[in-house]
Amino acid sequence: MNIILLGPPGAGKGTQAQRLVEHHGMRQLSTGDMLRAAVKAGTPVGLEAKAVMERGELVSDEIVSKLIDAELTAMGDSVGAIFDGYPRTEAQAHSLDEILAGHGRSLDYVIELEVDEDALVERITGRFTCAACGEGYHDVFKQPRVPGVCDKCGSTEFKRRPDDNEDTVRTRMAEYRAKTAPILPVYEARGIVRRVDGMADIAEVTGAIEAILAG
Ligand code: AMP
Numbered sequence: 001m002n003i004i005l006l007g008p009p010g011a012g013k014g015t016q017a018q019r020l021v022e023h024h025g026m027r028q029l030s031t032g033d034m035l036r037a038a039v040k041a042g043t044p045v046g047l048e049a050k051a052v053m054e055r056g057e058l059v060s061d062e063i064v065s066k067l068i069d070a071e072l073t074a075m076g077d078s079v080g081a082i083f084d085g086y087p088r089t090e091a092q093a094h095s096l097d098e099i100l101a102g103h104g105r106s107l108d109y110v111i112e113l114e115v116d117e118d119a120l121v122e123r124i125t126g127r128f129t130c131a132a133c134g135e136g137y138h139d140v141f142k143q144p145r146v147p148g149v150c151d152k153c154g155s156t157e158f159k160r161r162p163d164d165n166e167d168t169v170r171t172r173m174a175e176y177r178a179k180t181a182p183i184l185p186v187y188e189a190r191g192i193v194r195r196v197d198g199m200a201d202i203a204e205v206t207g208a209i210e211a212i213l214a215g
Helices: 013-024 031-041 044-055 061-075 090-102 117-125 166-188 202-213
Strands: 002-006 027-030 081-084 109-114 127-130 136-138 193-197
Touching: 002 013, 002 166, 013 027, 013 081, 013 136, 013 202, 027 031, 027 061, 031 044, 031 061, 031 081, 044 061, 044 166, 061 081, 061 090, 090 166, 109 166, 109 202, 117 127, 117 166, 166 193, 193 202
Parallel strands: 002 081, 002 109, 027 081, 109 193
Antiparallel strands: 127 136
């Protein structure tokens, strides 16, 4: 199974991808995570991407498509793939078709998380993660059970993404509207788009996605 989770920043793509990984042993391919790792490691890709990401603009199509191809090669062809935050432009959608074909894969579903954009700014600017295990939290919606201690691994270190501030979030949303939303019709023409209410509870959204995957 190969699926794309599509939706604006803060729609819950990463959260849902993690749940599918836990339930189905699929692999999450998040170009955002790959780029953040490259920035942290100071690789040439990271050096090129850092400032672009801080502005909330899109990194070049060539860079992200290469990252995806390398990851698919590394993971082998028998594991299901969840594309999270990729493709984000028509050129990337085209590259993904070619890359998948090269790995003997094809897309099963494009799942669009439908969300109210005004609510997204609050969702994004309040989010933080455990610095050790990556578990996600939120200032308003999901504080750790014991303040300052990760529920999952007990770490007391947390971090926030530098691009989760209001100005950058507005740019990221504008990029989504201008460049990413227009790729939906390509997939609609293939009859593989399914829509899910991304404003529902996390567990309800997961349930709706599971129902789609179960056919
Ligand atoms: P994300 O974690 O998906 O919100 O991505 C964070 C940032 O990484 C984005 O605002 C872009 O700057 C960059 N990025 C992630 N994925 C892509 C992509 N597929 N194409 C271009 N830029 C990307």
